[in-house]
Amino acid sequence: xxRLRSGLETQGKVIKALMLRELVTxxxxxxxxxxxxxxxxxxxxxxxxxxxxxxxxxxEHGIGIVAFVVSGYIPLxxxxxxxxxxxxxxxxxxxxxxxxxxxxxxxxxxxxxIEFIGTTMAWLFMGTLLSAxxxxxxxxxxxxxxxxxxxxxxxxxxxxxxxxxxxxxSEIIEKLLxxxxxxxxxxxxxxxxxxxxxxAARDVALWSPMVNAMEMIRYxxxxxAVRPYYSVTVPLIISxxxxxVGLALCSRVRKxxxxx
Amino acid sequence: MIACEHIHKAYKKKTVLHDVNFSIHPGQRVxxxxxxxxxxxxxxxxxxxxxxxxxxxxxxxxxxxxxxGFGGGFQGSLTxxxxxxxxxRIYNRDYADLRAFxxxxxxxxxxxxxxxxxxxxxxxxxxxxxxxxxxxFDCYLIDEVIMVGDQNFQRKSQAEFFEKRKERxxxxxxxxxxxxxxxxxxxxxxxxxxxxxxxxxxxxxAVYDVL
Numbered sequence: 001x002x003r004l005r006s007g008l009e010t011q012g013k014v015i016k017a018l019m020l021r022e023l024v025t026x027x028x029x030x031x032x033x034x035x036x037x038x039x040x041x042x043x044x045x046x047x048x049x050x051x052x053x054x055x056x057x058x059x060e061h062g063i064g065i066v067a068f069v070v071s072g073y074i075p076l077x078x079x080x081x082x083x084x085x086x087x088x089x090x091x092x093x094x095x096x097x098x099x100x101x102x103x104x105x106x107x108x109x110x111x112x113x114i115e116f117i118g119t120t121m122a123w124l125f126m127g128t129l130l131s132a133x134x135x136x137x138x139x140x141x142x143x144x145x146x147x148x149x150x151x152x153x154x155x156x157x158x159x160x161x162x163x164x165x166x167x168x169x170s171e172i173i174e175k176l177l178x179x180x181x182x183x184x185x186x187x188x189x190x191x192x193x194x195x196x197x198x199x200a201a202r203d204v205a206l207w208s209p210m211v212n213a214m215e216m217i218r219y220x221x222x223x224x225a226v227r228p229y230y231s232v233t234v235p236l237i238i239s240x241x242x243x244x245v246g247l248a249l250c251s252r253v254r255k256x257x258x259x260x
Numbered sequence: 261m262i263a264c265e266h267i268h269k270a271y272k273k274k275t276v277l278h279d280v281n282f283s284i285h286p287g288q289r290v291x292x293x294x295x296x297x298x299x300x301x302x303x304x305x306x307x308x309x310x311x312x313x314x315x316x317x318x319x320x321x322x323x324x325x326x327x328x329g330f331g332g333g334f335q336g337s338l339t340x341x342x343x344x345x346x347x348x349r350i351y352n353r354d355y356a357d358l359r360a361f362x363x364x365x366x367x368x369x370x371x372x373x374x375x376x377x378x379x380x381x382x383x384x385x386x387x388x389x390x391x392x393x394x395x396x397f398d399c400y401l402i403d404e405v406i407m408v409g410d411q412n413f414q415r416k417s418q419a420e421f422f423e424k425r426k427e428r429x430x431x432x433x434x435x436x437x438x439x440x441x442x443x444x445x446x447x448x449x450x451x452x453x454x455x456x457x458x459x460x461x462x463x464x465x466a467v468y469d470v471l
Contacts, residue, residue, distance in 0.1 A: 007329045010352075017349035025337055098333035100309040101350055230277040258271065259305065260331060 010101050018110040020101070026114075037118030040081075042126050045073040061196060063225055067136045070126055071221055072190035072214065075149070078119040079156050079210070080187070085111050086160045087167040087174045090257065097259045104250045104257075106252070108164045112157050140223025146152050148216030151235045155209040158239040159244025165253040178209030194229040202229060209235030261285050261427070262307060262324055262399055264455075266316035269302055276302050277313075284399060284429050286322065289422075291440030291461065292433040293468045294450035300433040301327075301403055303450060307431060308401045320325035320400035322429070329387045329403035336377030340368060340387055343376055351395050358394045365416065366390040386413065393420050399429035418443075437465050 027036060049069035058065055089107050096102045130136035135143035139145055167173040185191070194202045205211045212230040219228035263283035269276050276299040284290055294300045305311045307318055308327045326333050334343050344362050348355040363372065366386040376384065392400065400421070421430070422443050434440055440461060442445055447464035449456050451471055458464035 014350050017346050021335065021342070021346050022350070024342060025335065095332055095334060095336075097310050097445060098308070099347070099350055100326075118403065255314075257311065259310045 011103070011106065013109055014101050014103075014106050015113075016075040018096075018106055019114060021116055022110055025076065037114075038122035038125055041074050041077040041119055041122040044077055045070040045122075045126060048073055061193070061226075063222055064137070065137055066130065067221070068218075069191075070130065070136070071218060072120060072188075074123045074126070075152050075210075075214065075217070076185070076188055076190045078115055078152075081119075082112050082115045082160055082183060083163055083177060087177060089164050090168050090253065094257070094259045103172065104165075104254050105247065106229050108160050108250070109157065112153075112160050116153055116156075124253075137222060137225075138219050141220045143220070145220025146212045146219050147232075148218075148220060148230075151216065151232070151239075152210060152213035155235055155239045155242070158242035158246060162242055162249060165249035166174065167244070168253045168257075172238065184210075187211065189218075193218060193226055195227040206231065207234065209236075209238050261270060261319070261321045262431075263319040263321075264303075264307065264316070265319065266305060267303075267313045267318070268315045269299070269306060269311075270314045273320060273355040275453055277306075277450075280316070280450075280453075280455040282455055282457045284431060286398060287427050288428055288446060289444045290432065291444035291447040292431060292450060293435065293437075293440065293447055293464060294433075295435065295471065298450045299453065300421075300435075300450055301329075303455070304401050304403050304431065304433055314326075324399045325392045325395070325397040325401050327401045328385070328392055328422050330385055331380040333388060334376045334384065337375055339375055340366075340372035340379075343387070344391060347391050347395070353395060358386075358391070361394040362390040363386070365420070367413065388418055391418075393425075397428070399431065400425075402430065402432045406434055412436070437468070441465060 049066035052065050052069050056065060060068060086108055089111060090104060093107050096107065097104075127136050127139075131138060163173065163177070167177075187205060187208040189205070189208070194205055195217055196212060197205060206229060212232070212235045215228045215230040217232075218226050222255065261283055266279050266339065267277055267280040281291075292300050292303065298426075302311070304327045306313050308324060309318065309320075310327060310332070326423070335346070340362075341359070344359055345355055348358045362368075363365070366372070366383075366389070368383060368386060371383065372381065372387075377416070379387070421428075432440070432444060444461055447458050447461050447463055447468075449458065449468050449471070456467075458467070
């Protein structure tokens with residue numbers, strides 16, 4: 001028990017040190033650094049929201065279109081950026097394997113966590129800004145939105161644990177990843193609510209952890225303007241399966257990893 | 261104690277180490293002899309936990325440094341100070357103390373503010389030695405580089421490793437016999453994927469000489 005605790009304490013220290021190190025390497029010390037992380041999702045969500053306003057009008061199914069696009073696009077940028085940053089994470093950080101307390105899963109976890117924090121900040125900032133001009137509602141149920149966001153995070157972490165070791169085993173992963181993420185967009189709940197789908201399509205869509213999470217997030221934000229369909233157990237079970245597979249792959253890659 | 265138990269290491273199909281068994285106890289300074297490509301660096305990486313054995317295991321019952329050499333263990337794009345800060349954090353040491361020791365021992369001066377990728381191999385080795393000495397391990401793993409730098413730095417490293425830290429253990433890879441004769445009290449010969457431990461350094465060097 002005490003060994004487990006000191007092990008966890010060490011991992012906590014390692015993760016903190018890795019995060020600070022990653023922030024310095026990625027953003028340097030002298031510019032606005034971390035704030036850049038917020039810029040990309042905000043620009044994307046803002047401009048796509050604007051585009052949709054011109055194409056489809058200011059509302060869809062009774063929900064403000066800018067708020068709808070922003071609420072979907074920001075999680076999607078988190079997913080996409082995280083997955084692409086997990087490719088070749090082990091090669092780039094091989095020299096850290098010189099320090100035994102640093103584990104492969106720490107490297108992946110830190111990358112995901114940094115994206116998660118950046119995206120959450122972008123979301124808060126964007127939401128505040130848009131609600132100041134009346135384009136974003138005051139969240140109906142913050143707890144529900146956070147629960148959904150947490151489930152989204154869990155799923156992305158679990159899949160990241162699979163992508164990182166697979167990209168080490170085969171270069172094809174790196175080539176296939178962008179198109180796979182693109183094809184997954186219809187199953188991500190980014191641009192549609194489950195209630196807009198036919199019952200048959202909805203049953204399929206609700207196998208996707210992202211759709212369940214997005215339903216919870218959207219209900220948390222828009223309240224009774226939307227009719228949510230979600231399950232908590234389905235995304236948790238799928239994430240747990242991905243996590244087990246991912247951890248097994250990581251430990252396999254570690255065994256054969258060549259460090260310069 | 262650090263023990264290697266039935267270590268086997270293969271890269272793809274190529275076997276580098278067959279069945280390596282030995283143990284290092286506190287105070288033992290073990291020279292690791294072997295021709296180029298005999299697997300000295302591989303063995304040091306396995307003992308340090310940088311790479312994993314294909315089968316067998318390494319038991320560490322004392323703290324053990326990362327393999328000290330020309331490369332490895334640093335992030336090239338970060339400065340010497342940033343690397344020191346990172347190492348202080350993960351090894352749970354006070355950064356101010358560590359920094360003071362590194363500045364004094366490495367004599368790198370302003371260079372510590374530069375990215376490590378701009379360092380010469382000798383400068384990297386100085387930084388690595390300074391950091392690992394500041395952390396105080398029970399066993400040091402050294403890959404080839406103990407005698408880098410100028411005379412002054414050599415004397416300093418020797419004093420720190422062989423006089424002030426006499427009771428520590430050491431695994432020191434080299435194909436130069438002089439340092440092993442001078443500083444080690446036993447030796448391992450790595451040949452054909454098998455390690456043989458000799459309690460007598462002169463005997464080991466004699467055997468190594470005719471390999």
